[in-house]
Amino acid sequence: MLQSGNTILITGGASGIGLAFAERFLEAGNQVIVCGRRAEKLEEAKAKFPALHTRVCDVANEQDRLELCDWLVREFPNLNALINNAGIQQWVNVLRADDDWAHFHQEIAINFDAPIHLTLRLLPHLVKQPHGAIVNVSSGLALAPATWAPIYSATKAALHSFTQSLRLQLEGTNVDVIEILPPAVNTDLGGPGLHTFGAPLNEFVDGVFASLERGEIEIGYGDSERRLHASREELAEAAQQMWMGFRKRNPEF
Ligand SMILES: NC(=O)c1ccc[n+]([C@@H]2O[C@H](COP(=O)([O-])OP(=O)(O)OC[C@H]3O[C@@H](n4cnc5c(N)ncnc54)[C@H](OP(=O)(O)O)[C@@H]3O)[C@@H](O)[C@H]2O)c1
Structure with a gap:
């Protein structure tokens, strides 16, 4: 992915x-929507960074996605990069989940339907640009x-x-898949x-941008970087340990 000059x-x-990425991409000389x-x-984001669009x-709503894509292609004909970042996370005890499917489906629609639909819809435009990235x-x-x-993790x-398949299908095109x-x-x-225990946002984003500059295509950080190189046994052990720790901290779950 180019460091600057992208839309x-x-x-x-x-x-x-998403906002931390937007700030860094603006600083590096990109147009960001x-x-x-x-x-x-x-509005708060725009007040802080007036150059933002x-x-x-x-993105869970199909019609909204279609209108967004039409608007983008019309207003930003140089659009060459799509960052599918929107996401939500819900805790779900499968033994106590009621039958409100709309509630559970929301997580799938935001985390999975949206990135796939936006990718398929915008790809014909992205492949026409000199350099593109998803x-x-x-x-x-x-x-x-x-x-x-469980639903979050599955999405x-x-x-x-999906990203692995996309990368292979787009090999030889001008679109990088990261x-x-x-x-x-x-x-x-x-x-x-809920995520106050996590990595500080700025340190994480510094790490990601250093990886992008090195041209990496699968970018982890800290624990997730280690998991990218872990064995199946180590991953199974990590899932088990996380679950045990969670149950200890949340006995009422
Ligand atoms: N933080 C972590 O520990 C962590 C770890 C792994 C992966 N991630 C992933 O990183 C991404 C960003 O998460 P974050 O940590 O920055 O969470 P966040 O602070 O809650 O930000 C999520 C953003 O997504 C937007 N969003 C949610 N649903 C949307 C929808 N239906 N349509 C349009 N925008 C929507 C939210 O804005 P609105 O509510 O205004 O729509 C919000 O700006 C997510 O995909 C998340 O799964 C985060």
Whole structure:
């Protein structure tokens, strides 16, 4: 992926990891568009970084996705990079999950439907650009699941798999396919206060940008970097350890 001169859409770019990426890409001389559901978060981001372009969009909604893509291609004909970053995380006890499928499906629609649909919809435009990139933000939990977030972990494993296929199919085109697998990072993911134990946001983003500059295509950090090189046995052990630790901390789950 080029370091500067890109026109980039970052989904979920008004807060957390997406906003931190937006700031770095702006500093490096890129045009950046961010989208999200909450207009007030987008306005806050724009007040902090006036060069940002913003758009209210619920990426879980198919019509919103179609309108977003039409708007992007019309207003930003040089758009050459898509960063699929928007995501939510829900804790789900499968023995106590009621039958509110819309609630559970929301996590799948945001974390998995959206990146695939946006990719397929924007690819015909991206392949026409001199250089293009698709960056999928999955998770270290794609490699070893967080048992208390089973749907989340499954969406990230699915996104990891999709990204591998996408990379092979796009070999020989001008579109780079990059996956970022964050470890726990201190953001509002899952609700304020749930990820305070994670890596400091700025340190994580520094690490990711150093990896991007080196041209890496599967980017982990800390725990998730180690998991990228772990054996199946080590990954199974990591999932077991995380689950035991979670149950100790959350006996009421
Ligand atoms: N933080 C971690 O520990 C961690 C670890 C591994 C992977 N990740 C991944 O990193 C990505 C960013 O997460 P984060 O930690 O920065 O969380 P965050 O602080 O909660 O940010 C998520 C962003 O996504 C947006 N978003 C959520 N649902 C959306 C929807 N339906 N349509 C459009 N935008 C939506 C949110 O804005 P609105 O609510 O206004 O829509 C928010 O700006 C996610 O994919 C997450 O799974 C995070």
